Amino acid sequence: MTQHRQLAEELIAEAEKWDGIRAGIAAIDEVLGGPSYKAVAVGSWQTNHSEKTTPWLPNARSLLVLAMHHPEDDPRLDWFDRGNTAGNRRMTKISEELGTWLFKTHNVRAQPLPYHVEKGGVYLKDAAVFAGLGVVGKNNLLLDRKWGPRVRLRAVLIEGRLPSGRPPEDFQPRQGCAMPCRKACPENAFGPGQYDRPTCIQRLNSDRDDPIESGQKDSEGSPILVTDWCRRCEFACPVGEK
Ligand code: B12
Known part of the structure; x- marks a missing residue:
C-alpha cells in the first residue's frame, strides 16, 4: 500500500x-x-449565516x-x-x-x-x-x-493529493424510482419535470418568516424562536435508513 x-x-x-x-x-x-x-x-x-471568508x-x-x-x-x-x-x-x-x-x-x-x-x-x-x-x-x-x-x-x-473515491457504480437508487419526493413537495417545485430553484427558495423564505418555538428560553425568559426548514423531499425518499 x-x-x-x-x-x-x-x-x-x-x-x-x-x-x-x-x-x-x-x-x-x-x-x-x-x-x-x-x-x-x-x-x-x-442568508445571514455567520461565517468568515478565508483564502484556501x-x-x-x-x-x-x-x-x-x-x-x-x-x-x-x-x-x-x-x-x-x-x-x-x-x-x-x-x-x-x-x-x-x-x-x-x-x-x-x-x-x-x-x-x-x-x-x-x-x-x-x-x-x-x-x-x-x-x-x-x-x-x-x-x-x-x-x-x-x-x-x-x-x-x-x-x-497534497490523496487517492480519491469514485462515483459509486453499484448504487443506483434512481433506477425505477417512483419519485415520491416530487409529489411530497408542498410548492410543486418539481412540477416543471426537474427541480425549480426559485420555487423552492420561495418556500424556505416563508419558513424563515414563520419561526417556531425551540422549547428553550433566553436569559430574559422569552422563548427562543428558530427556523425549521422544509425537508419534505428528504422525508419522502425511500432510500436509506431514516
Ligand atoms: C444555496 C443552497 C440552497 C438554496 C438553493 C438550492 C439549490 N439546489 O439551488 C435553497 C435555500 C433553496 C436550498 C434548499 C434546500 N437545501 Co440547500 N444548499 C444550498 C447550498 C449552500 C448550495 C447549493 C447550490 O447552490 N447548488 C448549485 C445549483 C445550481 O445546483 P443544484 O440545484 O444544487 O443542482 C446540482 C447538483 O444536483 C448537481 N448534480 C446533479 N446530478 C449530478 C450528478 C453528478 C455525478 C454530480 C457530480 C453532480 C450532480 O448538479 C446540479 C447542477 O446541474 C448547499 C451547500 C453547499 N455548499 O453545497 C446546500 C445543500 C445542498 N442544501 C441542503 C438541503 C438539505 C436543503 C433542503 C432540504 C432544505 C433544508 N432543510 O436544509 C432544500 C432541498 C432542495 C433540493 N431538493 O434541492 C443540503 C443537501 C444534503 C443532501 N443530502 O444533499 C446541502 C448540501 C447543505 C447541507 N447542510 O449539507 N438550498
Whole structure:
C-alpha cells in the first residue's frame, strides 16, 4: 500500500469514529469541474449565516468530505438560530478536530471550509459524489449509501493529493424510482419535470418568516424562536435508513 493510500484510509477511519459520520476523499479538480459549477443558478438566496471568508490553503489538491446522519426524529440539527444550525456547528467542530489530528499525526495541513460557496466553500453534493459517498437522486439531493438524503455535508481541504473515491457504480437508487419526493413537495417545485430553484427558495423564505418555538428560553425568559426548514423531499425518499 502506498503511503498516500494509507494516509487516506487512516483519515477516513478517524472521521468515521464520530457517531453518525461517513467520509470520503474527493479530488478538488474534479469537484471544481463538476455539474454544479457549470450550472447557472437562477433565483437569489440570501442568508445571514455567520461565517468568515478565508483564502484556501496553498497546495491543497484533495477534500475530505463528511456526511453526517440527520435523522428525521432529530429536527433540531437543522434549526437555524443565531447565525447557524446545531448540525453545522457539530460538523465544524468535527472538521477542526480532524484537522488537528492530521497535523499532529502526519504533519499534513487541513482547512475546514465554510458552508457557503460565496465564502470559500464548495458545492457539497458534487464533492460527496466524487468522494464516492453516494449519488444525486431525483429529489436533487445527495443520496448517501447508508442514510439516503438524510445527511448534512461538509468539506475539509487537505494539503497534497490523496487517492480519491469514485462515483459509486453499484448504487443506483434512481433506477425505477417512483419519485415520491416530487409529489411530497408542498410548492410543486418539481412540477416543471426537474427541480425549480426559485420555487423552492420561495418556500424556505416563508419558513424563515414563520419561526417556531425551540422549547428553550433566553436569559430574559422569552422563548427562543428558530427556523425549521422544509425537508419534505428528504422525508419522502425511500432510500436509506431514516
Ligand atoms: C444555496 C443552497 C440552497 C438554496 C438553493 C438550492 C439549490 N439546489 O439551488 C435553497 C435555500 C433553496 C436550498 C434548499 C434546500 N437545501 Co440547500 N444548499 C444550498 C447550498 C449552500 C448550495 C447549493 C447550490 O447552490 N447548488 C448549485 C445549483 C445550481 O445546483 P443544484 O440545484 O444544487 O443542482 C446540482 C447538483 O444536483 C448537481 N448534480 C446533479 N446530478 C449530478 C450528478 C453528478 C455525478 C454530480 C457530480 C453532480 C450532480 O448538479 C446540479 C447542477 O446541474 C448547499 C451547500 C453547499 N455548499 O453545497 C446546500 C445543500 C445542498 N442544501 C441542503 C438541503 C438539505 C436543503 C433542503 C432540504 C432544505 C433544508 N432543510 O436544509 C432544500 C432541498 C432542495 C433540493 N431538493 O434541492 C443540503 C443537501 C444534503 C443532501 N443530502 O444533499 C446541502 C448540501 C447543505 C447541507 N447542510 O449539507 N438550498
